[in-house]
Amino acid sequence: MPPTRRKITKKKNVTIDNMSISAIKKKIHDTERSLRRENLTAKVQVDSERKLKAYKLILIDKKIVSEEKKMSTKYRKVKYFDRVKTDRAIRKAEKQLLEVKDQQEKDDTLKKLFDLQVDQNYILHFPKGRKYLALYPTSNGDDSDMIAKRNEIKDLIKKAMKKNDFDSLNRQSREEIRAKVLRKMEKDKKKKKSIVRKNESSQADRTNKIITDDGFFGTDNVNDCK
Incomplete structure (x- = not known):
């Protein structure tokens, strides 16, 4: 073999x-x-x-x-459900746009379609360093603070769509993460220094205790040396 x-x-x-x-x-x-x-x-x-x-x-x-x-x-699963619902709504609006004849209804459908496209880009370009805010939340859907935060991000999305510039939005998102990382690193650095100082202080206290201990130099009294 x-x-x-x-x-x-x-x-x-x-x-x-x-x-x-x-x-x-x-x-x-x-x-x-x-x-x-x-x-x-x-x-x-x-x-x-x-x-x-x-x-x-x-x-x-x-x-x-x-x-x-x-x-x-x-937030992958939450974004997936948002994307499925938004894509379905977009297809429905596009189909409706082909069928409507009244101008006012057509304008309303176009506005609805634009809002859905904003939602679509909201999902795709949501700031990566932030907690994702669902478009179709299962709870706290009427929370005014959440609604305000969602609208704030949607305004950023609309501006990016108008300029056709999502790169600057992504760079801004990355800068937010950078600032978050730097804050955490600085916090960890201070925590590490605090632990080192605490350990050094404890070591110094132990050393002083040993030195000042009555039995460190022996138990003989001064009178015993006479």
Whole structure:
């Protein structure tokens, strides 16, 4: 029986762009630690600071993509039901437009059709970093706050439709996510510093307790030394 050849699989070329968020965080941690070393040459320090800045920018971009995916997955089913109902209503309005003869009824149908097209774009271009507000909610449908927020986004959609420019709307949405990510990163940074300070304080208290403990230097009294 001829010997079987072992299949050689090529290792995937890992670059900073296809690294996971946790891997990039480790890179940032390692780089920050290396910058705290003493006697760093000017060249090494500049290179390390440049790398650190690049790592942080890539981390932010990856967190933005991750947040978009999370929100997209979370509201996928709600958007699906909205899209089905809206598409059905559009087909019905288009059919009705072909059948109406009265001008006033035709104008009303055209307005209804435009509103439905706004709803269609609302579903497609809803800001990815925000909680999706259903067009056909099963509860709290009459909530004035929800209605106001929906109308606010619909106004943005109408402006984008008028200019035929959804790219700027998507960029604005991404900037909202970026600001959200940066706020969370800053919050996590402050929390981490607080934990470090708390641990250092606890360690100092334990050390002081050991030093001031009566039995630390022995139990002999001064009189015993006479």
